[in-house]
Amino acid sequence: MNCEICPILGSHNDGKDVQVFETKYWRVVLDGDQRFLGKSFVTLLKHKESVSDPSSEEWQDLHTVMLRLEASVKGAFGPSHFNWSCLMNNAVVAGQPTHVHWHMHPRYTRPVEFAGETFYDTELFPPRERSSHVVTRDILLQIMQAMAS
Secondary structure (H helix, E strand, C coil): CCCCHHHHHHHHHHHCCCEEEECCCEEEEECCECCCCCCEEEEECCCCCCCCCCCHHHHHHHHHHHHHHHHHHHHHHCCCEEEEECCCHHHHHCCCCCCCEEEEEEECCCCEEECCEEECCCCCCCCCCCCCCECCHHHHHHHHHHHHC
16 A cells, blocks of 8 residues: 555645645645644655654654744734644545644634634634635635745
């Protein structure tokens, strides 16, 4: 079985993903579902299947990535806090090899207006239900630009 993530990393996903930044070990891209405004994927560039596999240097770099990413989202949108998860469940269900990556979820206790849209963190803000907020590539680019400012 082939890893689903490795080819995407090798091709930079043919420009489909909106990359926020990349370091020696990690790539940060925005999720197309922005139900948590600024939600991003942080993916290890080298194929490793377990969170216990990254080297000390990769872990140290991840810490730097986390600090930088949180600061950029905080500066752009002012979330109340951040949740981080590393699940890799979809790969397991699909019978694919896992590939270490993280989901960064900025969390908001208030609606946020951005690019002519209102973003509600409906898991924290009433009605407290899971929803999605898929945005266009143009909005993703605007989010990335706001985070870079």
